[in-house]
Amino acid sequence: MNEEQKTAQGIKDKGQGNTAKEGVHINLKGFAIGNGLTDPEIQYKAYTDYALDMGIISKTDYDRINKVLLACELAIKLCGIDRLVSCIAPCLVCNTIFSRIMLVVGDSNYYDIRKKCEGNLCYDFSNMEQFLNKKSVREALGVGELEFVSCNPTVYQAMLMDWMRNLEEGIPTLLKDGVKLLVYAGEYDLICNWVGNSRWVHAMDWAAKQSFVGSAKVPFLVNGAETGVLETYGPLSFLKVHDAGHMVPMDQLKAALEILQRWTMGKTL
Template sequence: MNKFILLLAVLGLAFCSQNPLFLNETYTTGLVNIGKASDIFYWHFVSRSDAQKDPLVFWLTGGPGCSSELALFTENGPFSVNDDLSLKYNPYSWNNNANLVFVDQPVGTGFSKAGMGELVKNEEEVGEDFYQFVLGFLEQNPQYKGRPLFVTGESYAGHYIPAIGAELVRQANKDINLQGLAIGNGWVTPEVQQPAYGEYAHKNKLINDLQYYAIVKPAYSVCESLIAIKAPLFLIELSCDIGYKTIVGLGKPKFNVYDIRKPCIGALCYNMTNVDNFLAREDVKTALGVSGREWQECSYAVHQELQHDENVNLANDVAFVLQNNVKVLVYSGDQDFACNYIGGLAWTNKMKWSGQADFQKAQFSDYIVEGKSAGEIKGTGNFNFLKVYQAGHMVPMDQPQVALHMINSFISQN
């Protein structure tokens, strides 16, 4: 009987693999059961440096409902996809000095499965599911129990990460050693980030003075007020859309909303066809342990279930984790419109916490990488805001060397 129990325990563990298909990068994949009929898929890459000692870093893509494999192949993962569907090594992957895990969450995202009625509807449910995911991940990968852990991501993960961080702090599980949260171009406090669309567009000459003062600024003033009083969603969308569509246009955007220097190509303003085709290959899905599943860039169903979550303010959760000695980095590429740095700076300044006054008074200083100014940073205590120069919404895509320097500095225990 004891041998049988031991066998079952061993079968539940994830064993590292190397596969020429994935350029012999050392990895594991897995599915963690959530609820009655749902699961969350992950793809874990061991550190290229010291896998036994380096911290554990989770990455979450936003949406809501978009797969973290998008970032894996186009931003900070070990490789990208060539036109012939082979892979290209990425020297700036975030697993250079960390054990890196790309997570398809919430349930129903990417390769993950959502059971009937189990799609999440708010950030409390996101946090609860992710806590269960971490427990399952650690059971499958017990070498990481107690290891310094960081949760990172971008865009709508500005909602996910604070909620997840707060839940992990509340649970106070000795196996989960949460050390920090990093939010890239995140959607955290809509009440102040919505009006920043107008200010950013005007500053970057995406609209003229007449459009800004006559249409956009008044529309966003109403939008801000409606969010503040928690007005019905349709009223908020009506007022906010007046400003947004004046800037971006009707139908196809006038510019790439994630990088104002570029045109918008494809549903996500980037051509992800190579990633789509690679993850549709049967040999790839077999190697990942997801045969019979269909991957999608973003799930409309997940997005729709969270529509009433979009205008919720998550800054209180950021403040909560800060007060519990978890460090937080907020970083923003300066060429992003969608979750721009003006809105990012606005919400970080407005957030109420014990260090608010000191943070507001803090001055920016140059952020130096390889002897050059790559951005500007300000902060106090365990909270910092970094603006990255010449980067859009996906900072690791546009400034991979700077992004790697940033994350390595953040996760360093020195």
């Protein structure tokens, strides 16, 4: 079996551990992906479309930046075949698309295009850091004296090899087994924008794909007010959250809490 066949076999086996009774059974009922990078080949193509639609780049910028797309697609395919050797290259090639957009938009916050970027992470996480580093919270979480940080460079470096992998491939099996998935995205996030997230969700090949694609878009209401647009069929839901960037819970507190409560309690969104 060559490396490509091994990779294909590994993809086929993803998500089938419970069904095959391998190891300890995991009582998984559902999971959620919030403003995530799941299928890079689809999502990197969406950068310029989103930026043009939101008016932060011109059509001239759009055409110029899109010349990188072919090289990006080829690099991503190499990563899928041999991730140990070729997964850094697509990071360098494909992120040229994002960096060229940022050259146009300047100091805008790539997590929320309505704002300017302030600080290393473009968000103020000080309240969260103070809370999570309280002794009582650390004890409740069972983490001992470990200090919480908003972004750990060691973890970041360790995950670079996974950046450009297609992580959608294991999801259809989970949906088939009745595990629920909620994908949500704030509408003003550029770096993991809702357009790219919507596209990979709609492109995913699973048993009820056509029914999901044909499902109606309905308002997501919190206390009677529309805070997003929801598409759902069977175990799969996609939610575009209004007036929010990358960090939906920081921008839409009530909506995020409502999403969390309904989802974890198994209620209909």
